Amino acid sequence: MPRITAAVLIGALGFATVGATADFSDPTWPCIQRKVARLSPALMWPYPIEERTFDPATEADVTDLAGRMALRRVTLDALTPRVEAFVTSHGNDPVLLGHVFTQAFDRLAGQRREIMAGIEEYSLKQIALAKRIDDTRTRMDRQMDAENPDFDKVDALEEQLAWDERIYTDRQKSLTYVCETPVLIEKRLFAVAQMLAAMVDD
Template identity: 60%
Template structure:
């Protein structure tokens, strides 16, 4: 059962993390970064976001611009010319620029939410794998304690433990990158907000 107590291995993993590791009230959250499940656009945008009445053609251009703004491998400075073209064609009405931000926020915040959910599922998988390793070790110890151990069975258990530990370690190695992704998305959103706010009339 996924909500059972943490096994020896999973406790060891959590204890090995820095003291600043985050929300210990949620044992399925394995990251150093504090778990913030949902972001608020109000923290990034200074005014209420309106819903402008746009033609389908303009909305399509908004979506095209948002696609570039939210493309994580593309530095925002490389998106600036596209933003300049957009504002040259459609102006810098606060409702329109706010709408662009809202679309970008919705896209990245949704992606961020899916990643956070995936991290939780990833952590549960690690906990289950740790339980499997512990159970196999206990079974192997019990078998070896018998007067006539079944060495073939012991060999199979040892092979299973070696394989599971390799998987466990490989997954843990990739955890740093996985945990950084929600933070990087949040930073990208703040940068997008600042970039768009710079376009607003002073």
């Protein structure tokens, strides 16, 4: 079966591209990257995914390899000798290697769902903070427009406004990194699938 190309997969998953724009119709998704709520292992693994039970020793090695693949701090280069050792020990049956991939997929997709839920919560907090900033500005304007402004209250509101604006700005600065994380996980999953599929083709 022909291997899925990077271009096809990127289009299917909706990876971020230069010039992409945010979809502001969803207030819980503040990222430029298009929101893809769920991933499918079948889009990444270029062979039929079959359910099969393996012996306990093989299953233990599958769990170990998939667990390492799900550790994003472990580079793909560092994984290569472990994949080669696994294939040397257990062969390059596409069903077995697909089993490895689906386990790694489940772990990384779970991480991705948690991160996306955090982004959604983050966005709602930013929306609430923006509203509070606007409300504070309105209250300040009312005080300053009053015949006898309460300058102590204005000072307190101004201090609160400065603090809230600083928090809002700091959060926005970290948004780029946070939004990139789900995409990085998608790319890692694709790379893991390609690494394992290459062993089938050898």
